[in-house]
Amino acid sequence: MNRQQNMEERLWEYMDGVCSAEDRLFIEQLIATNQEWKTKYQELLELQDLMAHHLELDEPSMRFTQNVMEAIGKHHIAPAAKSYINKRVVWGIAGFFMISIVCFLIVGITQVNWSGDGTGSSFLNKINFDKIDVSKFFNSTYAGIFMMVNVVLGLMLLDMYLRRPGRRHEVGSKK
Amino acid sequence: MQTGPGDNEIINRVLRGEQALYAELVKRYQNFVFTIALRYTPNREDAEEIAQDVFVKVYRSLADFRGESKFSTWLYTIVTTTCITFLRRKKLTVHSLDNEHIFEAADNQNSTFKANQVEQKSKVQVINDAIKLLSVDDARIITLFYQAEQSLEEIGRIIGVDPNTAKVKLHRARQRLKEKMEKYFTEELKDLVG
Structure with a gap:
């Protein structure tokens, strides 16, 4: 069964022209000399002929093209996305995240007790997690709420900024 | 096989304002698009609605076609996503390979x-x-x-x-x-x- 599948797979690759030159020669030889391969090849050739030449395309209604042309009459070609996506905004967002990550790393590293008495020599053993005082930065529920509100406001502001040029183009194209 | 101007030439001319030329692209690909849509839904009316939706979407985003691939490849990608969205909207199930x-x-x-x-x-x-x-x-x-x-x-x-x-x-x-x-x-x- 597996051998049969493998034979079919290799024959399809040969027929699709996606096998290597070496494989191609080898399969050609097998088809010429081995009856089993020859029979399977003929069988698959018939199937390929059916799929390539006898599969029919369905046709939509006669009015289809007209319907499409009427439908597009109500629309305008939208400007290319690259024309209104401001690369500076994208780089700005990327920069913000990079700076945030770097800041967190700096704060984290400065909190590490490098002279910790860990027995192992690995990097993780040198870090004294107990000494990292997160409560200094996030010490109450109010601080959490405050940060959350800021994040939401920041995202709203960003959303408004990103939408602005798109709207301007949309209005421009309608005119 | 294909006669007349190439796909990319038609697209450039449509983008320059020759809207009527878009009909040429529709005629060229409508049977392919409709046939693929029919693979997703057996209902011819639904398939035609999908096909029409595809051509409207393609027209609207024609400026985004950068010519890095064949137009037909870009078009069939839109057909696939439109069919899936349509079926989701209609709450029909798309059968997976292993279904x-x-x-x-x-x-x-x-x-x-x-x-x-x-x-x-x-x-x-x-x-x-x-x-x-x-x-x-x-x-x-x-x-x-x-x-x-x-x-x-x-x-x-x-x-x-x-x-x-x-x-x-x-x-x-x-x-x-x-x-x-x-x-x-x-x-x-x-x-x-x-």
Whole structure:
């Protein structure tokens, strides 16, 4: 069964022209000399002929093209996305995240007790997690709420900024 | 095969304001788009709605076509996403490759096909009936490869997989088509070959 599948797979690759030159020669030889391969090849050739030449395309209604042309009459070609996506905004967002990550790393590293008495020599053993005082930065529920509100406001502001040029183009194209 | 201006030339002219020329692109690809849509839904009206929606979407985003791939590859990618969105909206299920229910459904259709066996079927009828017994994924990949003449790389781009996976999917689809034909159309095939 597996051998049969493998034979079919290799024959399809040969027929699709996606096998290597070496494989191609080898399969050609097998088809010429081995009856089993020859029979399977003929069988698959018939199937390929059916799929390539006898599969029919369905046709939509006669009015289809007209319907499409009427439908597009109500629309305008939208400007290319690259024309209104401001690369500076994208780089700005990327920069913000990079700076945030770097800041967190700096704060984290400065909190590490490098002279910790860990027995192992690995990097993780040198870090004294107990000494990292997160409560200094996030010490109450109010601080959490405050940060959350800021994040939401920041995202709203960003959303408004990103939408602005798109709207301007949309209005421009309608005119 | 293709006569008249090339796809990219038509697109450039449409972008420059010759809107009427878009009809040429529609005529060129409407049968392909409609056939792929019919692989997703058996209802011709739904398929036509999808096809129309596709051409409107393509028109609106024509400026985004950068010519890095063939226009047809870009178009069929939009067909695929539009079909999936349409089916989700209609809450129909898209059968996956491993969905065994599709095969049960196909087996149930067996009786209909047996009843029709009184009539002699031509090669065209046999292959077109057999493809209807396949799952959406299998029928779509065969349509893209043999009818829409997309390469494995292009099919990979359209269905969102790498070319090697597309090759495996195509192989399996052909295998399943062969099985269906052997199961339901043995007599017809003997007559046609003999």
